[in-house]
Amino acid sequence: MNLSGRPVAGSAPKPRTRTDHAYALLRGDIIAGRLKPGTKLRVEQLRADYDIGATPLREALSRLSADGFVISEGQRGFRVVPISYDDLQDITRVRILIETEALRDSIENGDDAWEARLVAAYYRLSKLEAQEEQDYEQRERANEAFHDALLAGCTSPLLRRLHHTLYDQHKRYRNISLMNPAVPRDVHEEHRAIYDAALERDAQRACEATRVHVMRTMEVTLDVFRKAEETPTSTAD
Amino acid sequence: MNLSGRPVAGSAPKPRTRTDHAYALLRGDIIAGRLKPGTKLRVEQLRADYDIGATPLREALSRLSADGFVISEGQRGFRVVPISYDDLQDITRVRILIETEALRDSIENGDDAWEARLVAAYYRLSKLEAQEEQDYEQRERANEAFHDALLAGCTSPLLRRLHHTLYDQHKRYRNISLMNPAVPRDVHEEHRAIYDAALERDAQRACEATRVHVMRTMEVTLDVFRKAEETPTSTAD
DNA sequence: CGCCCGCAAAACATCGAGAATTTCCTAAAG
């Protein structure tokens, strides 16, 4: 009955095992772009950086390779998955496929609690979007919470899991392109369109709005990369 | 220049590293149903069975857990993912989503070589389907070759990868339900419908035929399980 | 009679060292 006053298991943010810890750290660093695409992941190096033994590190890297964040070149170690235009487009395309299907399901099956959570998440996000100064971390969290709330009603665990992975793969591209000045864009309006359609239980419209939203995100990211290529190595190394 | 006469790397079927080997063995045994759903996977046990050290085994299990064939209950080891009606339906649903999208792409982009390969694969499969006595292994290979050929034109590596995993997850259910007498069913006709539509480049019709085919496969599998539940433990040991 | 505590055995997760392989550098041959 958890009379101890300590938080119940499951809500705890602290990973239980070294492997889980390593997995979370590596995944986070790859998505955040701190580990750059194509980088060789030498176990000895990582061992020093994270202060974790080789065995848990290798296990974490194995999981990440199945997730598509790392490639394992048998007998030649691991490296961060490279980025490419094609890859971003591929991820985007599949993400739209998965996300719209999950959203359709969520809209059809979401109950009152789903609605309430969605309203709350949208409210918080809107408030942050209206602010002048943008705390990226905070806003990213709110953005994720909003998208999670949208899909919370989805009855398919598989769709949820796939979406989560694809979302993070996409997020990596966004983070890598982040430092450059973003193309002006009315994100709030895109969010509002999805939100309105979802609350009205108009799945068709919500999916279309989602498609537009995800495509725009990709296009902005692609633009940043293209511009970065024209201006060679200004921020490199 | 490989003057040794040995086959060049890449064509070799033999896994290069112990981890890869363990991964292939475990995956195969799980899909074939030799490792039953819910079974605890004790490393010491596996070590004896496969004659592979604990470290490569754990790495393989980690990868399998990311693939969804194994669950990792932190600090309490690994076990084969359990089966359930809900899970089979979930897998089927997502598989249809992925497979029809991949097929649509394949039909739109497949070139002459794609067509030729498809014709050949269909021809071989038809011949086996017409036979009286059925070698399951052989037929399964032909079936897989046919489905692979259908999707070979798909331009999205991600869709291909996801489909491969989902196909094998589905296959596990089929294999587990295998011993029981199958419901009579004209599989050949279903295959023919997909094949004809694909060659005519009618994506819409091919996708619909695929949907029907996959749904039927699931329903037959579900029927077998339901019947097995009514007749308790006749073949169980 | 049932519940709970605590000890022993099993299993898991992790570490450090040792075999196998790749990579890198040097130097000679064409």
Next chain:
DNA sequence: CTTTAGGAAATTCTCGATGTTTTGCGGGCG
């Protein structure tokens, strides 16, 4: 000057052993 061969250094992969956590069992207390 490019190419090829050889060997040393670095790195990956694997094993056996060790600390920690979970599990299973038995005895005592309510």
